[in-house]
Amino acid sequence: MIGTREDRVLELFAEHFGGRPDGVWSAPGRVNLIGEHTDYNDGFALPFAIGHRAVVAVRLRHDERVIVATTAPGDPVDTTLSALTGERIASWAAYPLGVAWALGEAHGRDRLTGFELAVHSDVPIGAGLSSSAAIECAAALALDELWSLESGRPALALAGQRAENTVVGAPTGIMDQTASLLGEADAAVFLDCRSLEAEAVGLGFERAGLEVLIVNTHVSHDHATGGYASRRAACERAADALHVVALRDASLDELRAARDDGRLDDEAFRRARHVVTENARVLDTVATLRDVGAAAIGSLLDASHASMRDDFEISVPEIDTAVEAMRSAGALGARLTGGGFGGSAIGLVPSDDIGAVADAVLAAFSRAGFREPTVSTVSPSAGARRER
Template identity: 50%
Template sequence: MGAQQVTDRFTELYGTAPQGVWAAPGRVNLIGEHTDYNDGFVMPFALPHRTTAAVSPRTDGILRLHSADADAPVAELTVDALAPGTDRTWTAYPAGVVWALREAGHPVTGADIHLSSTVPAGAGLSSSAALEVVVALALNDLYGLGLDGGRLALLCRHAENAYVGAPVGIMDQTASACCEAGHALFLDTRDLTRRQIPFDLSAEGLRLLVVDTRVEHSHSQGEYGWRRAGCEKGAALLGVGALRDIPHSGLDAALARLGDEEEIRRLVRHVVTENARVRRVVDLLEAGDPRAIGPVLVEGHASLRDDFRVSCPELDLTVETALAAGALGARMTGGGFGGSAVVLAEETDVPAVTAAVREAFAAADLTAPRTFEAVPSEGARRLLP
């Protein structure tokens, strides 16, 4: 839904035109999975798929929310009554942002909000972060809060952690708020320094595909939280603040110190090797050798499948089939347990790779996957006026 359509629908719902329209993108992570909550390195980029919000402020303490993508009427909440754990529907995400802003001392006194999204939900492409960031950016502008993208991302993460109850890291919100078109974002999640890495595959005759397996997942469920707790236990057993502090050269010694803690050993090995993979991809892209990142993606998938164990049969089938059809690299992306995979391929091989994956799903009697090209796009911004 375009900006004008969102404006028109807002006017129908609330009886007056919005004071502005904003957009925030979903993201796909090129490399660096389950490292963000370990103070590690990640490398996402923004997608052209986005959540759009038409918004006007209110002064009476009322928050009204509507989504074109939810089969529900306008929800009306009282900002003074917002509290973590009180909402288990989609409205927890925008309401959580309002709560987080107010908790931080920002004078948000209500809003009318209408939302529409083209980010596939449950596909590991950060539909929730896009929703949070677009609301945060709109309220930041309307209330003159003066917060930059990095600060908005932190507030959105706090909303999702504390209000929604999902133990996510900082990557998704930062990508949605801060990415630039034609670049991947090299983010150090410890000190939040970030660097835009040129990522123009089309100029090299390459394409990066996203294959949405249509297997939905939920970060707020126990498997994700269990792994995060396991990483924290590993850091404690090794006497470090976070697994980021284990150098790749010291991995074998660290694993030996963990003794018979096999589950923890697996988690530690993935995080340490994944941080090294992010650095390798950065080096290869800056050296102008994007084809060479293919094998690194494959290594990352094997680590997520075998050590972190967050893949699923549909993701494994996607990766194996794409590689057999000529792809240069492929791996699952996102939190896992479903969602999407990324596939790096020569432009000329895209039709064959896409067809092979589709046929493999059909042969396995699985729902047909959704495949599209991932084009590095711009981060959150104001559309109107």
């Protein structure tokens, strides 16, 4: 079997469509260093792109027919541009087709022609590393170039989010697509989810002798189901009770007052408290990275996990086990990363201790009788790009 991502997708393209594509584009998954469930609350987040990527090979057609194929489990889908109406699509094809629909909504369908698209991805599915955004952003970058739309990357991130919300049916924010499109090597993307302003913040992990260990628990999640939606609904309920546009505008004192006078029930209070304190932790992390360095952010990662576990209630026993094992074995800080209900945990670990911390995680999972996790390191990497 051909080895590289680009070769795999070209092999798939030739198998289904014959000949060569007009080009090959890729986009990465992401790890969120801190700032979970803040994006749809108009808050702040600090993700970074990773080396795992989705790759698409695309060729335009002279009619409106659209055909997409994948190396992952899932049948090819053969449809037309006019059939893409924004209705839910219950298959993997929702990601590239949703982006095509969103770009058509933004620019007008008369500017579009059909296309053939093959996709191969090595971003683990269901691991909290945003495999969906990687496909969306690779497809968006490709179609934007081939259709000569000149959207700009922030607009492509919005198209990916709209696809996710409408065609996939997952009520996610814009963080994942922004990280995938704007990521840089050795840097995180500091994102203001209200203004959509984003800037690179140097991480300096290698200089500090640190690495990010990621533990994929293989407990899968699906953001199109109820857990994620119910958390978002609770946040919106809290914002309405406080008469603010979003929880970005709320303070802890206002939350306590609303709880005490009965405007917020205990669940809505705790959900909102996570968002308000998480926004503060993102800002503190950015300031600490700039003023002190990466070795000083561990306590903020720990506090973030406690808030997700106790106030937002999106952790699971496997994630908590991974976090505690990493901390006990020498991680400076550790937390759930991604939307929760499974997926992955990250730990900020001195490079010399990586082996010992990884062994401690595996031993802890074995003792608990959990499925063996996949433990690896990830590095902050470049964002979406044309490959050839």
